[in-house]
Structure formats: structure tokens, C-alpha cells
Amino acid sequence: MNRVGGISILAVAACLATPAFAQQSTDEQAQPGGLGEIVVTATKRSENLQNVPVAVSAISSSQLANKGVFDTSDLNSSMPNLQVSSAYGSQQPNFTLRGIGVGTELSASAASPVGVYVDEVYQTFRASQGQQLYDLAQVEVVRGPQGTLYGRNTTGGAINFITRQPDLKDANGYVTAGYGNFDRKSVEGAVELTPVKDQLGIRIAGTYVKMDPYIHNLMPAGLNKTAAGGASGRNFATGRDPGGDETYAFRGTLRFKPSDTLDVTVKGYASKSIGGTAASLGAGSYKANPALFDYENSNFILAPLFRALGSNGAGLLPSSYSRAGLSDTQIEQDTIGRAETRTEGVVLTVKAKLLDKLNLTSITGYDSGLYLQTQTDCDSSPLRLCSNGYRSDFKAFNQDLRLDYSSGPFKMIAGAYYGWDTVTSNNDIDIFNLLSDVRAAVGLPATWFNPAGGFNGKGLSAGSLPTGILGKQHFRQNRESWAIYGEGSYEITPTVKFTAGLRYTTDTTNYRDGLTTYYDDAGNPRMLAVSAYGAPYFLSPVYDEAGKVAIPATGGTTPGGVNKDGKTSRISGRAILDWKPVDGVMLYASYSRGYRAGTFNGLAYISSPQVYFVKPEEVNAYEIGFKTRFLDNRLQINGSFFYYDYKNQQSQVVDQSVTANIITLDGTMKGLELDVQFAATDRLTLSASLGLLDSKYKGFDQATCAALNLSGLFPAQKGSCVQSGAGSVSVGGNPFPYAPKSSINLGFDWDAADVGGGKIKLHGDTAYTGRFYYDSFKDYSRGVLKNLATGAYTNGEGDYWVFNSRISFVTGRYTLSLWGKNLSNKLYFPGGYPNEGITGAGYLVRALPRTYGVEGTLRF
Secondary structure, three states, X not given: OOHHHHHHHHHHHHOOEOOOOEOOOOOOOOOOOOOOOOEEOOOOOOEEHHHOOOOEEEEEHHXXXXXXXXXXXXXXXXXXXXXXXXXXXXXXXXXXXXOEEOOOOOOOOOOOOEEXXXXXXXXXXXXXXXXOOOOEEEEEEEEOOOOOOOOOOXXXXXXXXXXXXXOOOOOEEEEEEEEEOOOEEEEEEEEEEEEEOOOEEEEEEEEEEEEOOOOEEOOOOOEOOOOOOOOOXXXXXXXXXXXXXXXXXXXXXXXXXXXXXXXXXXXXEEEEEEEEOOOEOOEOOEOXXXXXXXXXXXXXXXXXXXXXXXXXXXXOOOOEEEOOOOOOOEEXXXXXXXXXXXXXXXXEEEEEEEEOOEEEEEEEEEEEEEEEEEEEEOOOOOOOOEEEEEEEEEEEEEEEEEEEEEEOOEEEEEEEEEEEEEEEEEEEEEEOOOHHHHXXXXXXXXXXXXXXXXXXXXXXXXXOOOEOEEXXXXXXXXXXXXXXXXXXXXEEEOOEXXXXXXXXXXXXXXXXXXXXXXXXXXOOEEEEEEOOOOOOEEOOOEEOOOOOEEEOOOOOOOOOOEEEEEEEEEEEEEEEEEEOOOOOEEEEEEEEEEEEOOEEOOOOOOOHHHOOEEXXXXXXXXXXXXXXXXXXXXXXXXXXXXXXXXXXXXXXXXXXXXXXXXXXXXXXXXXXXXXXXXXXXXXXEEEEEEEEEEEEEOOOXXXXXXXXXXXXXXXXXXXXXXXXXXXXXXXXXXXXXXXXXXXXXXXXXXXXXXXXXXEEEEEEEEEEEOOEOOOOOOOOOOXXXXXXXXOEOOOOEOOEEEEEEEEEEEOOOXXXXXXXXXXXXXXXXXXXXXXXXXXXXXXEEOOOOOEEEEEEXXXX
């Protein structure tokens, strides 16, 4: 069989299905001849998933292994209406549930509206959310606002990674090793010891993964090809290719259960990931030729300068750049950075039985770490148009204390939560510094200072040459959160139950020492763009071309950083009525409110007014659903219909003036989810799920918005009308970012044959994702593109299918597997952001190409 034919057969097999969005857990109770019982903890209690009146998904450790879930992005094909993406690659995932997510927010200080938990400990820092996918018992995903038991920052839902705990039985363990293309090497293992059976257990787990880059940079270190007229400079390409990764992590868990009334667990963990930064395959200005980056297109902020100094001038600047001739795994970029993520922490969990019907749970967690990205290209070309570097150090503390009471038809949970976190960011900004080469070519000194031409009207001559923005940003963000909550349920009859809960939360956010300093090409600090002064503060005079002082030094005491405070208090909660008319059928209706805390703009590096408090966002959600099992537990069909009323959605906007602001938008969402599992035989299980979304922002139409004058407002916004470099633009009627109208998951698991004391098992899955957009502006891309009618480039991903498959030989002690992912080698872009107005090209991060490998597991 030829290579293409083999791949095609695997792809067709994968087409038949993916694991349903609620899989059998390690706690399941097997039911011969049917589907097992799935146990989840979404309501802070262990319950059969079919008895939980919320949309919850669960993937067991065996399903994670069958699917080959290596990082968080692999969860995309595991359940409906879940998107996992990032402009930074897998080290800083962005989760979107039912069209609610962090969108294009680039700052590490921003909290996601999808709460991520590890063993019920809230993971405040987004860069730490992709570091826990090893030795897991289960992954649970609760869709819809979770404002009662989970609390803040869960307007979209919550994801809980549950690690394997010592079971206090016999010693056991496993080791798994694998090898794949791109020289991917992986080892994962765990060992569990039980010094005192039923009382004391220790589990130690770890993982190591190393993979070579799959994208290659063809631009060598050396002369920068910015200008054709003799200007030259050094670029930062070091021979490093983007992508690739080396990750290692370990976790140690000690469990002590001296009696049936006390269970104490202490867990410590650490992880580190080092690799090249995610590479962008830019997209140009026109659909007809997406390989062309047109720098004289009027949508590009520097187009007049490129025309004046390029095709209409001395040829000092190029008129365009083309990716033509490059493959989808090749780039030409001047700045290739390095990314590093580090986390470490400790968790103490205490469960005590206080009375016969009253239990106490205390969960205490502390973690710290960093996310580092050295200077990295963000214009997708050889030109030095854009490169940024980020470093954020974080530490966080979380304490949840709750009581669980159960008596007959009545159950109640009541608790209190306290948490704080600190993020200290030091970021490097390098925008338009190809102009340094032009400056040198025309004979201006390295001390020439005119960032982005902003001072032409302040004493420099008309048409004066701008310089790029070379700056350093520093700020510290402190957040503190308090909450009290309670939820109770009462069985009105043996078949009808009512559940209601409330949570009161107070969040305080402090923005401290916000300071952005601009430098000239000689490395001298020249201006404070963001400071307590409130306006540009010149540290030294600005001179015109003749050497005369155009802007004097501001003088006086040098100002410190910006300090601002924000505080919000909100009530969130839910009410649910569920009914079981017959055995195996549950119907439910619910109302819930979710809350995402207010925040400050973490990308305020242009002006002091950018530092402002952003209002909290709220979602009021209405849902009806059903959960059913038929045919002696062989067929399971679950579904839900929902409607969201969204207020103050926090959304990042970057316009043609390079100003990154956060706006708040109102909108609505309606959708449907359907999951089917079918144990066709004792050896074959089929599954399918469907997600449909219809999201829409409220507000003005484009004609009404264009007539509005937003000058004097900051941010320049009125409802859905937002000011950009191209004028006032309305997002009214546009869909939410990362909210495809449809998504489909299909899968199968087949015990194909009994051979040599073991089984041949086949797994296949495929996922379809409909078209979605990267930001709130849909086609408008920082302003209405003048060539929309003739096919201008549209920011957003087209629909795509991804196929995966795995074949394994399994015995009681050994497993040997051959796996393949993205079998059709589909080129798609799960993450990105519109950047045409700043760099002339959209920023698109491609997903992994076809990967395949072998893997072996030894259990003992």
C-alpha cells in the first residue's frame, strides 16, 4: 500500500466518529453490554453525569490516552462549542466556550472568562493553564456561566483538570515512551507507594517532551533587507526556527487518611517549558493574492510614507512583500524569539466528616511562575516593522472553604472564598524600526527622535521623518477577591428537584507603577509615554533636522508610574428545575448569571489615558436541556438549547494608531448542543456531538455609526460604535470572536480482535469547525476596507475538518500504539489577530501539520 493510500484509509476510518463530550471516567461503574456510569464533580459532589442538570463534559484518562491529548489544543475535538487557540502557541492557551473567551487579549495580566482549575484550585495566570496534562484522572468541562460554585471569571464556563490521587491500595505505576516525526520524543510515568495500606499513600508523576520546530525560517542572520537605497542594519534572526518545544514537569502527592472522617492531601508540582515562539504565517491585503503584503494600501498606517520613500521616491522602502514561493512551513522573518513558561506550586486539601450528614472541605493553593517571550516578529515579513517581547512574573493564592450538608431530599453547599494574585510585567516594544535604516540612509544621527511621526506638529518640520517606537513597559497588577456562596437543592417529589444558589463577590484590582519609556536608536531614554505626569514627558530635548531645539525637556521632578484602583461587587447565581418523567430521562430548565471581574488595560504603552478601569462583564443565561439513556444503557442522547444576554464583553482593540485598548460590548447568543453515544456492540462504541451558535453584537448599523463623532471619548466608543484609524466603525450585527456557527465531533472506539493474549483496539475521531473570526470587527479589520466589494482580505478562519486515528495492541500490562493526528495535513489557523493596519499583514498562527508516531506503555 502506498503512503497516500494508507493515510486516506485512516482518514476515512476517523470520519466515523470522536469521543462524545461525556466520556467514561476512571470512577465509572462498568455495565456489561452498555455504556458505563460517568461520575463527575461539576457540582462539587461526586454524581452520575446523567443526574446533573447542567451541560457538563468529562474525558477520562483512558480517553485522553486514546485521543493522544498532548496539550490543551488537542481538546478542540473532544466536545462541542469548545475552541482552544493562542497567538503564542500551546504555552498560553485561550479557551472559548460557547463563543465566550478571551478573544484577542494579548496581555498576560488579563483573566479569561473561562475559569481553569487544577484539582479545584483556580489557575489565575493564563500561561500556567497548559502545563498540567499528564497523569490525569479526568478532565471536566462545565459549559455556561458558573457564578455560584465557581465564581468570578466563569462567564463562559469552567474547566477542571483532575490529577490522579493515591488510592491507598497496592503499589502501582506506569511508564510511557514515544517517538514521532519532527523528532518528537516523550516520556511520562508515575509510581505510587502505599507505606500504610488504606491510610498513607504517595504518588510521584512526571513528564518530558521534546519536539523540533515544524516551521523553518529561511532568513539568515545578517544584513537586514529593509531598504533598497543603501540603508542596512542587523536583524535578530539567529538561525533559530520558530516553534518546537522542550517541556518537563513533575508532581508529588501525599495522601493521609487516618480515619474514615479525615482525608488530607498535599501536592507539590513544578513545570518548565522552553522553545521557539509560535510563528505567524501572515496573510496579505487581498483574498485574490493572500501572499502579497501591500505596504502602499491605504489601510496600512505607514502607506503614505512608503509611497513617498518607495515607488514615488528614492526607493528607500519597498512597496510590498510577497510570500510567493514559500511553502506553508517556511517563513522569512527577521526576529525569532524564545519562549519560556515556568510554574511551581503547592496545594493542601482537607476533607473532614464533622457530623453524620455534614462534611467540610478546605482547598488551599499557592503557585508562582513566569511567562517569557524574547523579541519576536509580529509582522510576518523580513522587514523590521514589528517585534515585541514580554515577561510576566506571577504569584497567586487561593482558599476555598465549604460545608456540604445532605439530609433526605435536601442538599446544601455553603462556603467562602478568598484569593489574591500579583502579575509584574516588563515588556519590550519595537514597532516601525525599519525606519532606523532609512534614518541612517538620509544622514540623520542615531539620536534623532520622532516616534511614528507624532511630533511633526510640535515644532519639527512638516514631513519630518518619523522614527519607530522603541520602548519598555513596566507595570504591576494586584487583584484580591472575596466571596461567600451557597447552593441548595430540594426534591419536591421523587422525580422533581429544584436547585438554587447565590454568590456575592467583591473584587479589587490595583494597577501600580505603570511606566512606559521610549528610547532613541542610540539607546538613550528620551520620553515617558505613560507615567503619572499624564502627558508625554520629555527627558531630554527633541531636535529638528537643523539641530535646533524643537521640544524642550519637560523639566521638574521626573514623574513616577501610574497608580490606579478599581473595585466591583456583584451577585451571581442560578436556579434549576429538573424532572425525571421516566427512568433514564431527565429534563431541566435553568437560569444562571456569570461575572467576569473588571480589569485594567495591560497593553497601555502609547499614552497615560490608556490606563483606565474596564467595567466587569455579565452574562444572563437561559437554558433547557435533556439527558436520556435507552436500549438497556446502549444509547445515550443528551442535548441543550440556550440563550445568553451578554453585557460589557471585554474586547481588545488595536487600531491604526497602534493604540491597544479594551472596549466593552453588548450582545446576544443562542445555541444548541447535542451529544449521542451508542454502544453498537460490546466491542464497538460510536459517538457524535453537534454544536450550533448564533452570536450577535447589539448596536448601531454602519451608516449610523459613521455619522457619530467619537472625538473626546476615551476609549473612543459609544455602544457598538468604535473609532479606528479609518473612522468610526460599528461591530453591531457581527458575531463574537472564536464563535463558529457550527462544530461537529465524530468518533469510534473498536475492540477489533483478540490476539496473543491481548486486544487490537482502534480509535478514530474527526472534528469539524465552522468559520469564525479573530476579533469583534469581522470584515472591518480596523476600519472599513475600501476593497470589500472586490474581495478584500477578511480576518477569520474558514471552516475545516481535522482527522485523527490510533491503533493499539493492549494487554493487562503492556500497550503498544501507532498514532496519527491531522492525517489529511490540513492547513488551518486556530489563532491570530488582524494586524493589517499596523504591519500590512494579518497575524495567523498555524496549527500543527500532520504528525504521527509510536508509543509504548508498561504498567506495573
